[in-house]
Amino acid sequence: xxxxTPASLWMLWELGDAVRLVNExxxxxxxxxxxxxxxxxxxxxxxxxxxxxNGKGIIWYPKPxxxxxxxxxxxxxxxxxxxxxxxxxxxxxxxxxREHFIERMMDRRRDRKKRDEKGMIEExxxxxxxxxxxxxxxxxPGSAWRASGALGPHKLRIYPVxxxxxxxxxxxFASLLILERDKLKLTTRD
Amino acid sequence: MFVNQLDIKEFRGxxxxxxxxxxxxxxxxxxxxxxxxxxxxxxxSFLPHPMSRVHFRDRDKIxxxxxxxxxxxxxxxxxxxxxxxxxxxxxxxxxxxWHIKLSSYGKTEGIEFYYQKDSTxxxxxxxxxxxxxxxxxxxxxxxxxxxxEIIKELDTKLMRMKDQIMKLGAHVSVAKHxxxxxxxxxxxILLESHQLSLRKELPDGNVFxxxxxxxGDGIKKAIKIMLLLEVIKPDLVLIDDFEASAHPGLxxxxxxxxxxxxxxxxxxxxxxxxxxxxxxxxxEDLSILQFRKTEDDIQIHETLTLDDLxxxxxxxxxxxxxxxxxxxx
Numbered sequence: 001x002x003x004x005t006p007a008s009l010w011m012l013w014e015l016g017d018a019v020r021l022v023n024e025x026x027x028x029x030x031x032x033x034x035x036x037x038x039x040x041x042x043x044x045x046x047x048x049x050x051x052x053x054n055g056k057g058i059i060w061y062p063k064p065x066x067x068x069x070x071x072x073x074x075x076x077x078x079x080x081x082x083x084x085x086x087x088x089x090x091x092x093x094x095x096x097x098r099e100h101f102i103e104r105m106m107d108r109r110r111d112r113k114k115r116d117e118k119g120m121i122e123e124x125x126x127x128x129x130x131x132x133x134x135x136x137x138x139x140x141p142g143s144a145w146r147a148s149g150a151l152g153p154h155k156l157r158i159y160p161v162x163x164x165x166x167x168x169x170x171x172x173f174a175s176l177l178i179l180e181r182d183k184l185k186l187t188t189r190d
Numbered sequence: 191m192f193v194n195q196l197d198i199k200e201f202r203g204x205x206x207x208x209x210x211x212x213x214x215x216x217x218x219x220x221x222x223x224x225x226x227x228x229x230x231x232x233x234x235s236f237l238p239h240p241m242s243r244v245h246f247r248d249r250d251k252i253x254x255x256x257x258x259x260x261x262x263x264x265x266x267x268x269x270x271x272x273x274x275x276x277x278x279x280x281x282x283x284x285x286x287x288w289h290i291k292l293s294s295y296g297k298t299e300g301i302e303f304y305y306q307k308d309s310t311x312x313x314x315x316x317x318x319x320x321x322x323x324x325x326x327x328x329x330x331x332x333x334x335x336x337x338x339e340i341i342k343e344l345d346t347k348l349m350r351m352k353d354q355i356m357k358l359g360a361h362v363s364v365a366k367h368x369x370x371x372x373x374x375x376x377x378x379i380l381l382e383s384h385q386l387s388l389r390k391e392l393p394d395g396n397v398f399x400x401x402x403x404x405x406g407d408g409i410k411k412a413i414k415i416m417l418l419l420e421v422i423k424p425d426l427v428l429i430d431d432f433e434a435s436a437h438p439g440l441x442x443x444x445x446x447x448x449x450x451x452x453x454x455x456x457x458x459x460x461x462x463x464x465x466x467x468x469x470x471x472x473x474e475d476l477s478i479l480q481f482r483k484t485e486d487d488i489q490i491h492e493t494l495t496l497d498d499l500x501x502x503x504x505x506x507x508x509x510x511x512x513x514x515x516x517x518x519x
Contacts, residue, residue: 025518027484030518064506082498
């Protein structure tokens with residue numbers, strides 16, 4: 001069985017030392033903001049991963065409301081247009097479950113517009129969030145990218161991450177557990 | 191709109207505002223505990239004159255706010271001079287800014303109210319200048335703190351207003367509004383024998399009379415506030431901790447009712463339900479003011495429009511938590 005490294009792990013490597021996850025800023029400035037959908041599992045995994053790195057920079061994850069009023073999907077990208085002007089935050093780690101893309105792909109099949117996940121994100125950021133976007137660069141093909149763009153006078157850096165193989169973040173848990181188990185096996189053999 | 195800007199220096203827990211606070215027709219204040227939301231409402235409650243009376247007690251507005259706290263001076267750090275500046279839009283005078291200075295030095299306390307420099311105006315002269323009777327000053331602004339004692343005290347006031355309530359039909363219209371968010375069928379509110387009660391019709395045609403004070407806190411508060419405001423018709427309504435004891439259904443009904451009237455509304459909340467309901471009700475001229483207070487008690491704010499609120503909620507972001515980022519980026 002081939003084990004894929006979870007996209008969130010790739011992303012944390014990409015962010016370097018900016019891996020201290022906080023829910024409350026308490027007067028400190030954030031380097032990155034985490035945007036998620038309903039986010040319960042996302043928060044737990046990110047927290048666990050960040051503990052391993054314990055970096056200097058701050059990833060701020062303002063927890064979403066417990067009972068989300070709406071299903072977010074790609075809508076989570078919309079928050080990007082509020083942050084730069086009002087909160088002076090320009091770097092975003094956006095976690096979206098793959099199921100939302102699969103739903104969209106099904107819709108697209110019907111109207112004969114074919115786009116992969118990367119294309120959908122580019123389209124959404126450009127047309128809905130209205131960011132002047134440079135093409136997304138692969139970090140983990142099909143799962144994680146780096147994008148630069150501009151929203152009015154603000155320069156932005158966005159890291160979209162798609163969680164899960166078919167559905168959601170929970171599948172990444174499984175991958176991580178298998179990776180850990182294999183690592184343990186190797187250590188025991190040594 | 192009655193007042194469109196407020197600035198505060200050395201009042202209650204606020205040393206100063208980083209910028210004057212803009213107000214719209216329907217303003218909702220959010221922020222952590224102790225971020226100064228109540229202080230803003232209290233400052234606004236001094237309008238139209240700090241020495242005019244309040245509805246609930248035989249007190250002037252300053253005394254009323256002092257009663258809500260320890261009775262100590264309302265000046266920052268209990269000593270010095272507090273300055274509150276309002277920019278008024280409804281009432282046109284030579285100057286559009288009105289000023290209040292509260293001073294406290296040892297046992298000496300002073301209150302000054304003026305709109306032209308060095309020209310203090312007392313409540314009687316102020317009423318004359320505004321072209322109204324002095325006792326009408328108290329009708330211009332209604333401040334409802336989150337205090338169950340005050341809600342209880344409203345009974346006496348409402349009994350005194352019985353004839354006006356009946357004449358306006360508010361005893362029936364308020365009952366109808368309340369029916370939108372309860373499972374009962376109330377037909378009217380009765381103001382008899384020094385107490386308020388509700389007439390409830392059962393499906394079999396039988397009728398009950400239920401004392402208002404036997405109902406839940408949320409409904410009790412809503413009915414009393416609605417009756418009071420229906421009669422007084424103030425220019426400015428200020429409600430602290432708006433959501434207290436209220437189910438989302440009641441919150442939605444009250445927001446809808448408040449937003450349909452001509453008055454200006456400023457309310458504070460900690461509830462995500464209020465923000466969700468605002469997206470349903472969509473009050474005209476809505477703004478959400480987010481507040482944060484720095485360690486040295488400087489109050490910072492940011493304004494969200496209805497569109498901003500919608501974008502954040504659509505993205506599953508909680509505007510109440512984003513106040514953390516104010517002034518640190």
